[in-house]
Amino acid sequence: PVLRVAIMGLGSYGNRVAEAMQSCKRAKVAGVISGTPSKIKDWQSRYNIPDKNCYNYENFDRIKDNTDIDAVYVITPNALHHDQVIRVAKAGKHAICEKPMAINAKEGQEMVDACNNANVKLLVGYRMHFEPKTLEIIRMRKEGELGKIMFFQGLSGFRIGDPNQWRLNKQLSGGGAMMDIGIYSINGARYMVGEEPVWVTAQETKTNLDKFKEGVDETIQFQLGFPSGAVASCLSTYNMNFLDRFYLNGQEGFAELQPATGYGPIQGRTNKGELTQPHMTHQTVQMDEMAAIILDGKQPIVAVDGAEGVKDLKIIDAIYLAVQTGKKIDVKL
Ligand code: NAD
Numbered sequence: 276p277v278l279r280v281a282i283m284g285l286g287s288y289g290n291r292v293a294e295a296m297q298s299c300k301r302a303k304v305a306g307v308i309s310g311t312p313s314k315i316k317d318w319q320s321r322y323n324i325p326d327k328n329c330y331n332y333e334n335f336d337r338i339k340d341n342t343d344i345d346a347v348y349v350i351t352p353n354a355l356h357h358d359q360v361i362r363v364a365k366a367g368k369h370a371i372c373e374k375p376m377a378i379n380a381k382e383g384q385e386m387v388d389a390c391n392n393a394n395v396k397l398l399v400g401y402r403m404h405f406e407p408k409t410l411e412i413i414r415m416r417k418e419g420e421l422g423k424i425m426f427f428q429g430l431s432g433f434r435i436g437d438p439n440q441w442r443l444n445k446q447l448s449g450g451g452a453m454m455d456i457g458i459y460s461i462n463g464a465r466y467m468v469g470e471e472p473v474w475v476t477a478q479e480t481k482t483n484l485d486k487f488k489e490g491v492d493e494t495i496q497f498q499l500g501f502p503s504g505a506v507a508s509c510l511s512t513y514n515m516n517f518l519d520r521f522y523l524n525g526q527e528g529f530a531e532l533q534p535a536t537g538y539g540p541i542q543g544r545t546n547k548g549e550l551t552q553p554h555m556t557h558q559t560v561q562m563d564e565m566a567a568i569i570l571d572g573k574q575p576i577v578a579v580d581g582a583e584g585v586k587d588l589k590i591i592d593a594i595y596l597a598v599q600t601g602k603k604i605d606v607k608l
Pocket residue numbers: 284285286287288289310350351352353355373374375400401402441447455
């Protein structure tokens with residue numbers, strides 16, 4: 276069977292996902308949820324979507340009665356994910372939610388609970404968890420080829436433009452660069468090191484107080500400590516382009532990716548040489564794999580469920596607290 280997905284939020288990433296899904300074997304765009312009638316018309320003709328599979332933000336609870344939709348992919352501004360995913364769950368549909376799944380761990384956990392109660396799956400759009408070079412490094416680390424892991428460096432950033440966009444509005448974004456792009460280094464630190472951090476320290480720098488208002492972080496440097504003694508040192512910023520690099524070092528070897536999380540091709544090498552796994556459009560692979568997770572109960576190599584999303588949010592909560600207090604914050608995931 277094929278996973279029939281309604282896309283909620285027909286913005287820039289929603290368009291990218293839908294385009295990539297045209298090459299999917301197991302998933303297809305079957306419906307839309309949007310507040311803009313002209314976009315709905317456009318999508319209907321592009322993806323051959325019947326009127327009965329089109330909804331807006333007021334009436335999408337009615338998707339409950341639509342037997343032609345299996346799942347809703349929420350691709351809206353961060354702060355809206357919480358209520359939207361809970362409504363999807365109550366409508367009895369599986370939810371796929373973009374990162375960050377919410378704007379704090381409490382809201383993330385409420386989404387997990389709502390989906391459990393409704394007996395639907397909740398997956399988070401962690402496309403790197405299916406990326407072949409990333410998975411090769413994870414394999415090498417698991418099989419001991421890098422020796423005992425001691426250090427990870429994650430650098431994630433881009434220069435943000437238009438000061439009026441939702442990403443710079445705390446009400447809609449829930450934060451700044453950390454919520455949007457720094458989360459890649461947080462998530463990457465966890466799947467590269469292969470452990471959950473037990474403490475966090477963090478320092479913030481702001482060079483533009485007009486553009487980056489209260490609660491919207493421009494640049495944060497943070498450190499994570501792991502139970503084995505491994506440490507991660509990371510930078511999240513909205514003020515540098517081409518900042519996209521992961522570096523993992525064990526006692527016997529290294530692995531690096533640069534770019535590490537962009538749309539690809541991802542490039543990398545280890546102490547053994549270049550990584551040569553072929554590039555595949557991330558969103559195509561992600562949606563085929565998510566269809567297998569939802570329809571066949573397949574277990575992914577790195578988790579992409581709601582619990583995984585909550586872990587990153589617990590770390591983000593701790594990073595913001597560390598910035599505020601200047602203290603080392605213990606975390607328990
Ligand atoms: P975008 O601004 O291009 O699109 C957002 C869409 O949400 C727009 O179509 C907008 O009309 C709609 N929307 C609905 N209600 C809204 C409201 N109240 N205010 C503003 N817009 C509203 O943003 P985007 O880049 O597509 O990002 C959407 C989500 O996808 C974010 O959570 C982002 O973090 C995530 N994202 C993920 C990736 C990835 O690689 N996984 C990449 C880009 C974005």
